[in-house]
Amino acid sequence: MALVLFSCVGGSIILPDADLTLADRADGGNLIVNPPREVWERSELSAPELTNWTLLVASAGRAMIDALPQLEGGCINYWEAGNWALNDEAPPRGPKRAEAHRRVHLHLLGRSRHARRADWRWGEAPMFPAYADRLDWASTHQRLHTEEVAAIVARAVTLLCEKIRCRDGKNRPFRALPLLRVHQRAHWRRRGRLRGMRTHMTATALDLIVFDMAGTTIADRGQVPLAFATALAEHGLSIHPDALRAVRGASKREALRRLTAGSSADPAKIYAAFVSHLRRAFKDNPPRAIDGAESVFAHFKRRGIAIALNTGFDRPTMLLLLDSLGWRAPLIDATICCDDVSLGRPAPELILEAMRTTARTDIARVAAVGDTTLDLEAGASAGVRFNIGVTTGAHEEAALRGAPHTHIIPTIRDLPALFG
DSSP, X not given: OOEXXXXXXXXXEEEOOGGGXXXXXXXXXXXXXXXXXXXXXXXXXXXXXXXXXHHHHHHHHHHHHHHOGGGTTOEEEEEXXXXXGGSTTSSSOSOOOHXXXXXXXXXXXXXXXXXXXXXXXXXXXXXXXXXXXXXXXXXXXXXXXXXXXXXXXXXXXXXXXXIXXXXXXXXXXXXXXXXXXXXXXHHHHHTTOGGGOGGGOSGGGOXXXXXXXBTTTBXXXXXXXXXXXXXXXXXXXXXXXXXXXXXXXXXXXXXXXXXXXXXXXXXXXXHHHHHHHHHHHHHHSOOOBOTTHHHHHHHHHTTTOEEEEEOSSOHHHHHHHHHHHTOOTTTOSEEEOGXXXXXXXXXXXXXXXXXXXTTOOOGGGEEEEESSHHHHHHHHHHXXXXXXXXXXXXSOHHHHHTSOOSEEESOGGGHHHHHO
């Protein structure tokens, strides 16, 4: 599983999947830097986006040189990737157009003067395998260790905040994620150990629960996918239900960018139509809370646990939902939407912003609850102690169990019993 190590307005620093690491840690290591949003070609980024991404790339590369002893006297190769996704054998199988299937990202490849592998010999260009051979080729590569990536990100943050003097979109210094917990918990999940940690399942282990909204705390009656499909159809696009289901949980603007990739349609116009249709649907059929939602909130509030809601909707749509349900303080301590962060799910920014807003600082005392695989991926990226899926929304239990999680339960009504 690839891990989000750090995110900001410039993009994200990623530790690649263990099965697709391109350079062994002893030979210099491999990190990925994603741009602020998915694009097929870097010229699609705005000038500020391109500038911020470039600064993040430069800081991450220099941080690798400064933090890794194996790169003493060495350097970084910056390799723009995304072409393996265009191979005929890459999913979905068959010929592909770059605009629809390529996603630009940069691999940072450490070049050690003492590299032992022939593919990475000092003074020679690196050699990459054919697409069909990539997994066998990468199988002998070891990812950078937890302590190494922690040192790299700490150094990158220092460069961004002090030397380059960059700040995020709200004029706050960039912040790193809790790297050690992210890495260690991913390690535990692969071995199934988290499901046995029942002695820690008490409400006293919590400071904050971050709930998704539609499908988790608000009944999913199909208004969102219907509004998507209607808005897309008005602009000449027909999208398979599976494609709509795949983007559930994402920022709605980002979801439309993905769904319209390769077409001439204007995502901004489709988004405006989507919001219009969704608000009309909510007016005709007002939102309804998941059975027992308010009782669940009150149960944990009585125990001193903060309640936050987060969503991929924009602020006006979120407020429409909250006003319809009458959900306000003191029942709800924080409401976080896609307008509040630079990156939506699966990045962890919504959860981290909820922590900032509620003044909670220990990610090990946070639970995240959602009904989509993107909800669970965001929880894993944030490193929450309890990453809980519910089956009342967009994705079925089988799909949720394929995403990183600690628990899958039928509904949030089961949360009080889960924590005792």
